[in-house]
């Protein structure tokens with residue numbers, strides 16, 4: 001593919017920034033335009049490695065502001081859009097759903113409108129929409145989500161993502177916009193914002209703080225290393241079929257307690273003074289409407305696009321723990337800012353050691 005110019009919304013967030021790394025590390029002839037509002041979850045430090053690289057451009061922009069979207073982007077040549085920007089944390093969507101509806105639904109709508117304009121001018125090759133397996137709702141002990149599983153979102157977050165997926169589909173059928181949607185499972189890896197399960201547990205172990213496990217800890221998630229996810233998105237963008245959706249996952253189901261135990265075990269090796277870290281586990285009030293189990297069937301992307309994950313969970317979780325140990329200043333800056341207030345309100349029942 002020649003002269004790729006990829007506009008990456010949410011490129012300063014967790015997955016978006018990893019995607020920028022994946023593309024810039026593997027592709028010489030490419031330009032990336034990151035657009036991001038830099039909410040609490042957006043961080044330009046995630047892109048520090050490329051700050052002097054002429055292939056990367058950053059534009060601060062709120063996708064919920066239609067005027068801003070069109071005026072700031074109208075003169076930027078773009079051949080593909082990879083749409084990651086969203087409010088992404090389920091617990092925050094329960095505390096305050098409005099931002100989720102604004103960004104995930106209206107923001108996606110404005111990005112689609114912008115894409116429609118580019119497509120009408122024959123400039124746009126693809127609109128790639130990054131979505132989640134949570135749109136399919138909750139599974140019991142058996143089965144896995146496929147691309148034809150009916151939508152049944154249960155949280156304000158997943159409902160707002162489901163709405164955006166439907167808009168993307170409608171723009172393909174109504175306007176012929178070249179779209180593809182990917183629905184993936186829970187990511188983990190470098191630059192993961194500390195509010196999410198895996199980084200929260202690593203950082204609390206390091207600080208000798210309680211490890212809050214919701215309910216019984218038996219809820220199951222299907223963990224996907226972010227670098228595998230980004231390689232899969234890259235493959236979908238190059239070889240996927242317009243109008244299709246692809247599920248992305250690595251058949252790696254674990255219940256929450258298994259994850260917390262694994263992190264404690266790795267921390268015992270790396271921080272023997274704090275061992276056993278398991279003693280920090282505290283069971284706390286369950287998340288309202290907590291989905292029991294997610295599991296992705298990735299057969300379609302494997303069979304149709306030849307996708308295979310590169311990383312094994314055992315090595316990737318170690319690399320993740322080691323990344324947080326090696327990047328102390330990255331997370332210390334986050335923990336010492338606004339995030340503190342959220343953490344305290346969320347976990348006020350815990351008495352940290």
Ligand code: NAD
Pocket residue numbers: 009010011012013014015016035036037038039040041042043061062063064083084085086087088089103107130131132133161184185186187188193
């Ligand atoms: P994140 O919260 O780490 O990052 C989101 C980014 O979007 C941030 O940089 C933020 O500043 C930006 N943003 C938010 N509102 C914006 C707005 N109005 N205008 C412009 N930028 C805005 O999220 P993430 O975990 O990297 O998730 C990225 C995408 O992947 C989301 O669409 C999410 O729904 C989806 N997803 C995430 C996971 C996961 O496990 N993290 C799994 C499945 C799907």
Ligand code: DAU
Pocket residue numbers: 088089090091131132133134184185186187195196197198200212213214215217219220221256287294
């Ligand atoms: O499945 C994909 C989704 O995964 C993405 O669409 C979301 O953007 C992403 O945030 C993630 O959602 P989850 O709600 O599954 O992730 P979270 O890390 O918040 O929680 C994972 C599990 O751990 C869930 O069952 C709730 C539980 N949990 C979470 C936290 C933060 C705890 O037990 N304790 C905690 O402190």
